[in-house]
Amino acid sequence: MAKEIARPPKLEKKLLQKVGWLNRRYNLIRPGDKILLGVSGGKDSLTLALLLHRLRARVPFDFTLDTITLDQGIPPEDVRRIESWMVARGIPWRLMPTNIQETCEAVVPEGKSPCSACARFRRGILYDVAHQEQAVLALGHHADDAVETLLMNIFFTGKLQSMPPVLLADDGRNRLIRPMLYLRERDIAQYAELCEAPIVGPCSCPGARWISSSQRKKMKDLVRLMEGEFPETGQHLLSATGNIKVSNLMDHNLFDFSSLRCSWEKELSPELPWKEGVSCRGSRQLGGGHGTCEE
Numbered sequence: 001m002a003k004e005i006a007r008p009p010k011l012e013k014k015l016l017q018k019v020g021w022l023n024r025r026y027n028l029i030r031p032g033d034k035i036l037l038g039v040s041g042g043k044d045s046l047t048l049a050l051l052l053h054r055l056r057a058r059v060p061f062d063f064t065l066d067t068i069t070l071d072q073g074i075p076p077e078d079v080r081r082i083e084s085w086m087v088a089r090g091i092p093w094r095l096m097p098t099n100i101q102e103t104c105e106a107v108v109p110e111g112k113s114p115c116s117a118c119a120r121f122r123r124g125i126l127y128d129v130a131h132q133e134q135a136v137l138a139l140g141h142h143a144d145d146a147v148e149t150l151l152m153n154i155f156f157t158g159k160l161q162s163m164p165p166v167l168l169a170d171d172g173r174n175r176l177i178r179p180m181l182y183l184r185e186r187d188i189a190q191y192a193e194l195c196e197a198p199i200v201g202p203c204s205c206p207g208a209r210w211i212s213s214s215q216r217k218k219m220k221d222l223v224r225l226m227e228g229e230f231p232e233t234g235q236h237l238l239s240a241t242g243n244i245k246v247s248n249l250m251d252h253n254l255f256d257f258s259s260l261r262c263s264w265e266k267e268l269s270p271e272l273p274w275k276e277g278v279s280c281r282g283s284r285q286l287g288g289g290h291g292t293c294e295e
Helices: 009-026 043-055 076-088 100-107 115-132 143-156 185-194 215-229 233-240 263-268 273-277 280-285
Strands: 034-038 064-071 093-097 136-138 166-168 175-177
Touching: 009 043, 009 185, 034 043, 034 115, 043 064, 043 076, 043 185, 064 076, 064 115, 076 093, 100 115, 115 136, 143 185, 143 215, 143 233, 215 233
Parallel strands: 034 064, 034 136, 064 093, 136 175
Antiparallel strands: 166 175
């Protein structure tokens, strides 16, 4: 059994305060919950495992924590390091054999990135285990992930969409939580290093060579570049996802723009039926010559 490592009290307190704040605001972890966390061996999942373990002693209710590592070709020495680190801290942990690596090799064409397929297979297994055990599935996404996802959706899909702190899976079978969504990646990396987390290197991942050229990596570099001149860029982008004014955007499913009327319009006619039949051409004749309708 590995010797217990002295934890960094100041940094840990900062991280736990943010996790606690997010939990109170969005009701992530609830009394009696069983939390299941997939531990990949990366800094994020290892940090979340330790923070949730510490959080159990701080919240005024009981919840349980279980962690699981999916064996997808992780070298045995890395598995032993993860197990030793978990056991030393009293964190429940188990290893689950899978055929993810073999399946990816069979279905992904040679020369193509296996990352998407691998993530999908991992997610499917974790969803099934969590549903079978009636557990809430904790995900290790952090603030930087949320910001990068926001930018990826804006730049590459034309959507304002990021990562919520809690959500239901599309089929309703799982509740997912992201307790670290207000933690910056640099703080997580520092905490993992100070706690001597047994981080599994990227060389253990079959898709490592595609990571540096991914869209997410480009967004990460963009945020880093912006923060070099404007240090609060990342925090402001994250805050924007929870500070939305739908009337200043263009989604007519969220805001009824068509029925907006100023005070004199209301006095002139409560209904204004003529407005409903105004065409783009007619709108320009009525003074709307700068409209954006396509002909």
